[in-house]
Amino acid sequence: MAPDSTPPTNEATAEFRAARDHLLQHRGDIEGARRLPRPEGAYFNWALDWFDPEAHGNDDVALRVVDLAADGEVRAETALSFAALSGRSGQVANWLRGLGVARGDRMLLLLGNQVPLWEVMLAAIKLGAVVIPASTLLSPEDLADRVSRGEVRHVVAESGLTGGFAGIGGDWTRIAVGEPVAGWLSYADSAAVPAPFTPDGPTRADDPLLLYFTSGTTSRPKLVQHTHRSYPVGHLSTMYWIGLRPGDVHLNVSSPGWAKHAWSNFFAPWNAGAEILIVNQPRFAARPLLDAMVRHRVTSFCAPPTVWRMLVLEDLTRWRPPLRELVGAGEPLNPEIIERVQAAWGVTLRDGFGQTETTAQVGNPPGLVVKPGSMGVPLPGYEVTLVDAASGAVVTEPGAEGELCLPLDSTPLGLMTGYQQDPERQAEATAGGFYHTGDVAFRDADGYLTYIGRTDDVFKSSDYRISPFELESVLIEHPQVAEAAVVPSPDPLRLSVPKAYVVLVPGATADAEAARSILEFARGRLAPYKRVRRLEFAELPKTVSGKIRRVELRGRENELHGSGLTGGGESPARGKLEFWEEDFPRD
Structure with missing residues (x-):
């Protein structure tokens, strides 16, 4: 259902809408899409300037969370409209403000795929607080590191996970979601607070919004900072790569705490006005997930290669969801997987590339001819240069490999502001006027990039x-x-x-x-x-x-x-x- 009256708007809203609509209008036209009108205003708060206006009077489903039992039976299902989430997040923001959460405060979230995660995220953005998403699989030592290095002032955690903080001292607010926990405030109390929210002032687009601890495949996790511009606006590239449209039902298999969750379970779908579908399972099983895709008429599906490898072990022709877009990210997609999915569903599984430090940089957007093995072309908002690791020279000849780098003479749309508390890593990552991804690729004569590996994997x-x-x-x-x-x-x-x-x-x-x-x-x-x-x-x-x-x-x-x-x-x-x-x- 469309909004029932004209939503409130401002210059920041109009700029963002123009950029988003430009990408929707240039679906299948990558060259046209690259002429993206970038929002450059000094002030922007995505929750207040985009989500709330879009949610005004909008009863379409914004978020559906389905909990499955081990046998695939539905244990619980919750659906909230855009309007309901807008009001509820305002209520939570008021409650958090009453607890002392202020602009610039750092808040760690230790929540699984449950409705309060989305409510608190929206509320924190409205308040101007800085969110540190954390995986529910982290050890007490990991949590202590995040509280310390992240300079955390507030924690919102599932009741069953609060024990992981038992040995962590300090003066920080403790909020439990679920059953009451001694010494922790109850998130349920937020329901008694009025919903209308008034911000304490404008949010600068370059104010910090998110702090991510990278997954640390080779070293101690780095602390990556994103802003109210780099992530919400930056994920217009992700929306374009996935091919999301208003009214889509988008399912993404990803765990909270990692950047990909914010990519495809928060910013990109709601940039497009799509429904986010969450399917929770006690342990991943392909058949119940496929059943849910059919039952909820999923039109867009994203999963990491590990999940795709498990899915193709099934006879996918037995399930016929109304899929239009299929994508994979996290690690490169193997051509064999792409071929098997195409044979079963008649839809091309498209690869993409990005990092915690960025949004989607490179990908095969809808309408682009997919070359087997290639991760695609630079996406709107990004220029990509290959640099020889030994000499530092720019690689231009087709077929030659180099490190995938982003020129810094014009700031890439979704690039982090930097590694916090780590000037040496920051200097290394931005040496020579480039942001260095640490990933090696080669570019063919048509401009397609093919992934080779991490610089330390080759x-x-x-x-x-x-x-x-x-x-x-x-x-x-x-x-x-x-x-x-x-x-x-x-x-x-x-x-x-x-x-x-x-x-x-x-x-x-x-x-x-x-x-x-x-x-x-x-x-x-x-x-x-x-x-x-x-x-x-x-x-x-x-x-x-x-x-x-x-x-x-x-x-x-x-x-x-x-x-x-x-x-x-x-x-x-x-x-x-x-x-x-x-x-x-x-x-």
Whole structure:
């Protein structure tokens, strides 16, 4: 239902609307979309200047949260309209203000996918508070680090998770969502406060809005700061990449606490005026999720490659949701996955690339011809330059690889303001007039970018540069392989050789015959210098956000093989279920 009267508006609202509508009008026209009229006003508060005007009298569903039991049965379902969330967030903002939450205060959120998460986020934006999203999987040590380094003044946490803060001292507000907790204020009390909210003044567009702790695949998590401009406005690029439209039902599989959750479960859908659908499961299972997609008529679906790899183990043709847009992000999508989804649903699964430090930078938006293996082209609001890591020179020739960088002479639309409390990392990340992503890619003659790997993931073998992602893409085409991670394994002759850590599909047996089959399969599809020469069946170490920690696997290889290939005797050192190509002599 459209708003029942003219909503309140101002110059900031009009600027944002013009940019958003420009992208909607140039769907399928990437060159036209890049002529984005960027909102440059000094003041902007997304919750007050965009969400509330759009929500005025709007009874369309903004958020639907569905809780499933382990068997897939619906345990609970809650749906709130845009108008209801607008009023409720104003109520929460008034309540928080009464507790002392002020503009610029840092607030840590430890909430799962439940309605209060969205209410508090909107309320915090209205107040001008700075939100620190946290994963519900964090340890007490992680939480202590975030409270300390984040200079947290207020915490909103699920009642069942408040125990993680037991040993953390300090003068900070404690708010529990759920059952009463001794020593914590009850979030339920916010329901007794009036809803109309009046801000204490205008919000500067460049005021801090979000502080994210990165997932730390290689080092201690960095503290990334975004503003009221860089994230809400910056996620216009994400809206365009996904292809969201007003009235869409958008489902994104992502856990709170990580940047991708804000990408696709908050800013991008509500920038478009789409419904956010949340499906909570005690443990991920593909079939109940697919059932929910059909039942709630999902038109747009985003999931990380790990989830896509589990979904394609099912016969997707059995489910026919009215899907129009399918995207994946977090790690590169393997061509095999894209092909299998296309065959089942007739919809192209499109890749995209971004970071905690940015919004969606590169992607395959709707209407762009998808090239297998490519992550797409620069999205509106971003220019992308490839830079040679050794010389610092800009790489221009097609096919040459370089670090993916963003020129800083014109500020990228969704780029962070910087790493907080870490001037050395900040200086390194912005050296030479570029923001350095730390990711290596190459650009073809048509301007498409193809991901190669992190600068610290790409390795040499016999003086050839090896991209783990390329080898992993081949490995998961094998019918028994569910996931794979390739790292260098020390070798006295070749410096290192590619070794694959492999997770098999359910029902497959990790034995010599499976190893032989997988190694032969890869040998037939890879150039000799890229050949996978060692394979080990093992679980893959991951961050709490689901990214593979290749740094941990590389460390294991160095411990196992770094001092030579004998483990104290004549036999080569091996992992528990490790096999080498020498184990399978060819006829």
